[in-house]
Every structure is written in structure tokens, then in C-alpha cells.
Amino acid sequence: MKAITVENQTSGGLSKKSQRWKVFKNQRFLYMMSIPFVIWVFIFQYLPLWGWTMAFQNYKPGKGFFSQKWVGFEHFQTLFKDDHFYLVLRNTLAMSFMGLVAGLVFPILFALLLNEVRVQVLKRFVQTVSYLPHFVSWVVAAGIVTKMLSTDGGVVNSVLMGLHLIDQPIQFMSKGHMFWGIVTGADVWKETGWNAIIYLAAISGIGPELYEAARVDGASRLKQIWHITLPGIRPTIIVLLIMSIGHLIGIGFEKQFLLGNHLVSDYSEVLDLYALNYGLSMGRYSFGTAISIFNSVISVILLFVANGMFKKFANESIM
Amino acid sequence: MEAAESATSAKRMRLTSKSPQDWIFDFIVYLLIGIITILTLYPFLNVLAISFNDSVDTVRGGITIYPREFTLENYKVIFSYSGLITGFKISVLRTLVGTLAGLVSGSMLAYTLARVDFQGRRFISTFLAITMYVSGGLIPGFILIKDLNLINTFAVYILPGLVSAFNIFVIRSFIDGIPYALQESAKLDGANDFTIYWRVILPLCKPALATVALFLAVGQWNSWFDTYLFNGSNEKLTTLQYELMKVLQSTMTNANNVRGENMSQLMAQVSPDSVKMAITIVATVPILIVYPFLQKYFVKGMTLGAVKS
Numbered sequence: 001m002k003a004i005t006v007e008n009q010t011s012g013g014l015s016k017k018s019q020r021w022k023v024f025k026n027q028r029f030l031y032m033m034s035i036p037f038v039i040w041v042f043i044f045q046y047l048p049l050w051g052w053t054m055a056f057q058n059y060k061p062g063k064g065f066f067s068q069k070w071v072g073f074e075h076f077q078t079l080f081k082d083d084h085f086y087l088v089l090r091n092t093l094a095m096s097f098m099g100l101v102a103g104l105v106f107p108i109l110f111a112l113l114l115n116e117v118r119v120q121v122l123k124r125f126v127q128t129v130s131y132l133p134h135f136v137s138w139v140v141a142a143g144i145v146t147k148m149l150s151t152d153g154g155v156v157n158s159v160l161m162g163l164h165l166i167d168q169p170i171q172f173m174s175k176g177h178m179f180w181g182i183v184t185g186a187d188v189w190k191e192t193g194w195n196a197i198i199y200l201a202a203i204s205g206i207g208p209e210l211y212e213a214a215r216v217d218g219a220s221r222l223k224q225i226w227h228i229t230l231p232g233i234r235p236t237i238i239v240l241l242i243m244s245i246g247h248l249i250g251i252g253f254e255k256q257f258l259l260g261n262h263l264v265s266d267y268s269e270v271l272d273l274y275a276l277n278y279g280l281s282m283g284r285y286s287f288g289t290a291i292s293i294f295n296s297v298i299s300v301i302l303l304f305v306a307n308g309m310f311k312k313f314a315n316e317s318i319m
Numbered sequence: 320m321e322a323a324e325s326a327t328s329a330k331r332m333r334l335t336s337k338s339p340q341d342w343i344f345d346f347i348v349y350l351l352i353g354i355i356t357i358l359t360l361y362p363f364l365n366v367l368a369i370s371f372n373d374s375v376d377t378v379r380g381g382i383t384i385y386p387r388e389f390t391l392e393n394y395k396v397i398f399s400y401s402g403l404i405t406g407f408k409i410s411v412l413r414t415l416v417g418t419l420a421g422l423v424s425g426s427m428l429a430y431t432l433a434r435v436d437f438q439g440r441r442f443i444s445t446f447l448a449i450t451m452y453v454s455g456g457l458i459p460g461f462i463l464i465k466d467l468n469l470i471n472t473f474a475v476y477i478l479p480g481l482v483s484a485f486n487i488f489v490i491r492s493f494i495d496g497i498p499y500a501l502q503e504s505a506k507l508d509g510a511n512d513f514t515i516y517w518r519v520i521l522p523l524c525k526p527a528l529a530t531v532a533l534f535l536a537v538g539q540w541n542s543w544f545d546t547y548l549f550n551g552s553n554e555k556l557t558t559l560q561y562e563l564m565k566v567l568q569s570t571m572t573n574a575n576n577v578r579g580e581n582m583s584q585l586m587a588q589v590s591p592d593s594v595k596m597a598i599t600i601v602a603t604v605p606i607l608i609v610y611p612f613l614q615k616y617f618v619k620g621m622t623l624g625a626v627k628s
Contacts, residue, residue: 029513126355135541137560143563189358221341254544272457289456
């Protein structure tokens with residue numbers, strides 16, 4: 001972003017009005033090619049922000065903006081007094097955090113492992129297979145996860161029974177305390193291969209001469225990973241970690257919606273689902289919007305925290 | 320470079336014999352890789368096997384990765400369900416239209432943002448980047464769609480997701496890599512900016528377009544929530560993923576929310592499990608056919624997008 005600004009200032013240095021108009025006329029095609037989409041973005045992305053005013057009203061559909069009843073922070077007070085809200089917040093944070101850690105560790109491990117596969121055909125095959133779950137929808141993935149964990153014919157129960165680790169099949173999908181783990185596991189299964197792409201790219205950028213030198217020094221392959229590969233991808237790891245902190249709370253609700261059921265709802269309900277169930281389905285639009293705003297505010301705070309961390313890291317790496 | 324590296328390491332292996340340590344290391348690596356591959360593939364093969372297995376036999380359990388009693392009955396049954404046929408058609412249609420519309424609009428906007436001399440560039444870039452981080456949320460979005468009278472229309476599948484900031488930045492960073500001299504010589508030949516975009520830029524950024532097309536197509540094919548939210552009660556606009564979602568949820572929670580008697584009758588004909596697995600395969604296969612061929616493009620696109628952002 002910074003680079004763009006600088007370039008723009010050098011090219012648009014002439015600030016005379018007539019000069020600007022001339023450029024505008026010269027660039028009319030560029031404007032024609034971009035303005036419709038700017039308007040589009042305004043309507044579909046910015047107008048909903050205006051809808052935030054609903055949180056401070058008793059919004060009734062069909063009434064005009066000025067005939068709505070304004071209630072101030074009433075809906076937020078209701079929200080913060082609601083015990084259920086704290087349960088939902090706990091679920092959101094727990095699953096976000098577990099997702100963050102698993103989403104960082106597993107792709108790195110997988111990339112390191114795949115990098116040690118010297119048979120190129122095999123490496124390519126495994127990599128292609130690893131992308132596969134990323135491309136299926138969460139509907140399909142949730143169906144598959146449920147099937148694998150089911151009590152009749154689910155492979156997980158079969159294997160555990162076969163190993164005599166359990167006597168009775170476990171009802172995974174109806175155990176509340178297992179839900180966070182199941183969601184995180186499903187996420188790992190679906191996205192590890194995909195997220196490893198960037199690490200693999202970073203690893204392939206490490207100069208082979210470093211490994212040669214290490215070999216001459218007699219370093220084992222495990223030592224090479226520890227002293228060359230991992231430090232080599234350290235900047236990538238930090239950038240991706242910071243980016244995922246920025247998106248921490250925006251975990252969505254697809255997984256929770258599709259994998260959850262009424263038996264585990266105390267563990268599966270997240271902020272967006274809460275807004276969906278209590279706001280939209282019950283017609284409490286204003287209350288639901290208040291939940292969305294809370295969600296967005298936390299996201300923005302996290303984004304600034306992440307950005308601050310990024311700047312600090314960027315400075316350190318320059319020094 | 321990778322090839323060269325592997326060639327040197329191969330040479331090294333021939334020259335110096337592997338130490339026992341190396342053997343153990345290799346053994347563990349290949350063992351883990353094998354386990355991961357099985358963990359990834361087994362569920363798909365299991366679902367595939369069940370979908371082709373006789374439903375009565377399936378109930379006995381023990382199906383692994385091949386059908387014990389092969390049959391096409393499950394597929395015959397699900398394709399006699401009208402909701403699935405409509406869903407399939409609508410899903411194909413939204414994927415085609417959505418991908419094409421997204422490509423044209425995305426590349427056009429990306430081109431204007433890649434033009435260093437474009438006055439509006441800085442404003443539009445920022446305007447667009449903000450949307451990656453701030454969104455109105457579920458309910459304001461729903462109210463907007465309602466106010467625009469887009470509920471119960473096909474357009475609701477295409478319009479809200481038309482301009483995606485991420486895709487645009489992927490295409491733009493690719494255009495940045497195309498020599499500017501090409502555009503200048505086209506300009507000297509009297510081409511206007513649109514002609515340059517259409518005739519010079521578009522043909523050159525096919526790799527980026529392939530990446531974005533894959534993202535768009537996968538997104539369109541896989542989405543179900545917009546159907547659930549906006550067109551759930553319209554049988555003519557239902558999508559395949561939404562139908563699958565209904566079928567999967569229906570017996571998962573034991574609350575039969577599948578619309579009409581049609582589907583529950585089918586489920587009674589063959590077992591619910593067989594129906595679910597067959598629909599899962601129908602909803603998955605089209606994407607699995609496409610993605611391996613686009614692999615080299617999206618790997619590049621992902622890396623490029625990540626480096627830039």
C-alpha cells in the first residue's frame with residue numbers, strides 16, 4: 001500500500017485543476033471500467049455498515065429509518081446481562097484459539113515432512129492428495145466427519161474397538177466436551193495440506209548451499225531441519241501467525257452449524273450462530289445486529305494488535 | 320532448482336552410503352507420510368464404496384474401501400428425486416455464471432488498479448482493501464438483500480460476491496509483473512485503455528485468471544448458506560449443496576426437516592446412509608475432476624497472493 005502512494009504522488013504531482021480534468025478525460029476508460037464496481041462495493045459492502053444503526057433502535061421491518069424507535073444501548077445491555085452470551089463467547093474464543101494453534105503447527109509439520117520426501121513422484125502425489133479436502137464443501141466435510149465418527153460402522157470406533165482401547169462405541173457427536181476437539185480435528189483434516197503450500201514455497205526458497213555446508217559439517221537431517229529449514233521459514237511463520245491473529249474471532253459458523261446438534265449446543269454455539277438463532281430466526285433484528293457489532297469490534301481490536309505486532313517484528317527484522 | 324537439488328542429493332546418496340541414522344529417518348518420514356495419505360484418502364474411498372454398495376448389505380457394516388455387493392441402485396434412487404435434479408442444474412448454472420461474471424469484473428478492476436498513472440487508483444485500492452476486514456455482519460446483510468428485493472431470485476447467488484478484494488489483488492499483482500512497455504506500444508498504435516485491457520492484458524494473465532476462476536468456481540459450487548438464508552423455501556432455486564445439507568441434517572438430528580414426502584420415501588427405499596453417501600459423491604466429484612489440472616496455477620497464485628498481502 002505504501003509503495004502505491006509514493007508512486008501516485010510522483011505521477012500526479014501537477015495539481016492544477018485544468019491539468020486534473022485533462023487527465024480525467026484521458027483516463028475516462030479507466031474510470032468507466034472501475035466506477036461501476038466501486039458503486040457495487042459501496043452497495044453490497046458499505047451499505048450493510050449503515051445497518052449497524054439498527055442495533056440502537058427497536059428495528060421493525062417495513063418502517064422508514066426516521067420512524068424507527070431509538071433505544072440507545074439497550075440491546076447491548078441486554079446482551080451483556082445474558083448468561084448465554086458468555087457461554088457463546090467462551091465457545092468462540094476456545095474454538096478460535098484451538099484453530100489458530102492447530103492451523104499453525106500442523107501445516108508447518110506437514111511441509112517439513114513433505115520436504116524430506118526425496119522421491120519426486122511420491123511427493124507430488126501426496127501433495128495433490130493433501131489439497132483434496134480443501135476443495136470439498138463444509139457440508140460434504142461435515143457429512144464425512146459425522147460418518148467416520150458414527151457408532152454404526154464409523155471407522156474411528158471400529159479401529160478403537162479393534163485395538164481394545166474401548167469396549168463400547170463412543171457417541172462422539174453427542175458429547176459436548178468433545179465438540180471443540182472434533183471441530184478442530186475436522187479443520188486440520190480439511191485445511192492442513194492447503195495451508196502448507198506457502199511453507200513449502202518458503203522452504204524451496206532456501207539456498208541448497210546451506211544444506212551442502214551442513215552436510216560437510218556432518219549435521220544429521222533432523223539437525224538440518226532444526227538449524228536451516230525452520231529458521232529459513234521463520235519470517236513466513238511469523239507473518240502468517242500475525243495474519244491469523246487478525247482473523248481470530250471471525251471463525252465463521254459453518255462448521256459449528258453443520259457439525260453441531262441440540263445435544264452439544266452448549267459447546268457448539270458461536271457468536272455468528274447466536275446472531276442467527278436469536279436475531280434472525282426470532283426476528284430480533286436489533287439484538288442480532290448488536291451481536292454482530294460486538295463481533296466486529298473485537299475483530300478490529302485484534303487486527304490493530306496484530307498490526308502493532310507486525311510493525312514491531314518488521315522493525316526488528318530490519319535491525 | 321528443486322530438480323537440481325534432488326539430483327545433487329541423489330548423487331550424494333550414491334557416493335556416500337546411507338548411515339543407519341538416515342535409514343531410520345527415512346523410514347519414519349515415509350511412515351508418517353503414508354499415515355497422512357491414508358487419513359486423507361480413506362474417508363473419501365469409504366464414502367465412495369458405500370455409495371456403490373447394496374444398502375441392505377451396508378447395514379451389516381464392515382465396508383472399507385471397496386463395495387462388497389456392487390449396485391447402482393443408490394444412484395438410481397437419488398436421481399429420481401426432483402430436488403436433486405433441480406439442485407444440480409442450479410449449482411452448475413451459478414458456478415458458470417458466477418465464475419464468468421467474477422472473472423470479467425475482477426480482471427477489469429484489477430487492470431485499472433495496476434495502472435500506475437490512474438488517478439483513482441489509491442482511493443479505490445483502499446476502498447476495496449477495507450472490505451477485507453470490516454463487514455456489516457449477518458443481519459444487516461440480510462436486511463440489505465431483503466430491501467433490494469433479491470430474496471427468492473437467482474441473482475442473489477451472483478451479485479453479493481461479485482467483487483472480491485482478495486481475487487482482485489491476486490490478478491493485480493500478476494499484471495504488475497507484465498512489462499509496461501507492451502501497454503505503451505499498444506497505446507502508440509492508437510489503442511484505448513479498454514482495448515489494451517481486452518487485447519493485451521487479458522490474454523497475458525491467463526495463469527492468474529485460472530487461479531481466480533478455480534477459487535470462484537469452488538466457492539460457487541460449495542456454497543449452501545445463501546440458499547438456506549435467501550432461497551430456502553423456493554424449490555426452483557435450490558442448490559445441490561443445500562439439498563445435501565438437508566438430507567444429512569435430517570437424520571443426524573432425527574428431526575425430519577426434508578421438504579415433502581419425496582425424500583423420506585426414497586430414504587425408506589434404500590437406507591438413509593446409502594442415500595447420503597451417494598449424494599455426497601455427486602456433490603464432490605465435479606470439483607475433484609477439475610482441481611488436479613489447475614494445481615500448478617493455484618499453487619503459484621496462492622504464493623503470489625500471500626507474498627503481496
